[in-house]
Amino acid sequence: MSASPLPFHLINAFTTSSPHTGNQAAIVIFPSGNDPRSHDTEWMRLVARDFNYSETAYLVPLDVKDKDQSTVTVRFGLRWFTPEVEVPLCGHATLASAFTIFSLDPSANRIEFITKVSGTLVALRTPSGDVSISLPAIPSSPSEISSSYQETIINAIGLTSGEILEVTPYEFAGKSVIVQIDPNVDLASLTVDSRAIALVADGLSIITQANASTEISSRVFAPGLAVDEDSVIFLPTL
Template sequence: ACTAASAMLPCSIVDAFAAEGGEFTGNPAAVVVLGAAAPGAWAPRSPCEGAHWPEDAYLLAVAKEFNLSETAYVAALPAADGADAAALPRFGLRWFTPAAEVALCGHATLAAAHALFERGAVPSGACAIAFDTLHSGELVVEREEAASDGAGGARYAMDFPADPPGGDMRAAAGEGAVAGEACLSPANVAAALGVEDAQVRTVARGRFDYLVELETPSAVAAVEPNLAAVCRGMLANADAANADPAHPYPARGVIVASAGGGDGEYAGVDFVSRAFFPNLNID
């Protein structure tokens, strides 16, 4: 348990996206369930109206202590006046890495939903919950209970905002490109990620991250990034050179992905991906 404002707060470490029956697999996230606070002890943060949060410095310190890629903080929200009885239970949700608060995180949202259901924090009979977030709007997570024989465990479905990346940014990385644009050339991207030039198919920018598409899943598995080069080149310089009102946030990091399929271990997989966020102490 964590301690805040002289209260013990329940916390869990949840392995999200874990293989069925596989202990210590998946992507771990810490989840801290915030209880009711004395008036004025914690500060409400819009748009999670009604939720009371400890100071940001405390939330960051706890995330550093867990030292996982993400720590999720959840707080129950009061029902709105006149809300329909069938309205989804609502919780405020925020995510912190060991270095900063982030605007959106998938696996920690899944972990938070699982922790709330397993702890009995969700009203009996509810099969979905809604999270109010500071920067990503409403996120809904639905839970499908395990089969009557208990096989397979509960399953979850998450409704997240789409973040389609823009066009291939390598078009600006040719002759005459400024330093930031040039860092997105296939040769420089490949060098930063530790792969062959020919493996780089596309470099694009989404709302929060750069997306690098490689030719094969095995190339994604083989990535050995030079994290200093990723920070210095692909993130800082490229952002400065490619200022875009559609992408007002500094890039958090780089997602490296490819289509799945084919033979071998990726035959039944739609896609594979890895993420590197050295600016957020996630590598």
């Protein structure tokens, strides 16, 4: 007997009206936790590979609605996969999941996402109809870095040591790194050897810069997670 089809949604996060822009995520919704596929990590990984987006989110409804005065809360289990591995947290796929649920259930205005390692994440439908989400901070782990580590970063990004302001390793889906560069560098035009960075950071490699108006620009590479360069990311750079 073949398994029943599952609904899925392809969502563009961080955009308002332009199709095929922003950061794409696939959202797959199981009917309940009784569906064996909702516990099959390998099945979810293979389906995420078929979608081939930077992240695919899987949702499992957990219980009935909880109504408290004007707040209607629904709860879902949530997991995220790149085309290759499961990751502990993903901002844009969480936002896309919340948008999908609110679109399917107009009566709900609050969602609790129960995750494996990132705790309970809350999404709200604002009075204006927008979606806001709360995400945990990812602690950095400042530490001494070797000269060979620094040299690998410099060579992979193609900048001089004077153009790199700070290098901060941290743990997220493996060994990750945030590289803050001079705001005068043309970040968009950099030719980055992401495979070289992956030799010292097999998780996320974030190259970021801030200008005087506190705007932050970033590019994110994760070849170790089967994502050569992510379209948009905001979580680790906050």
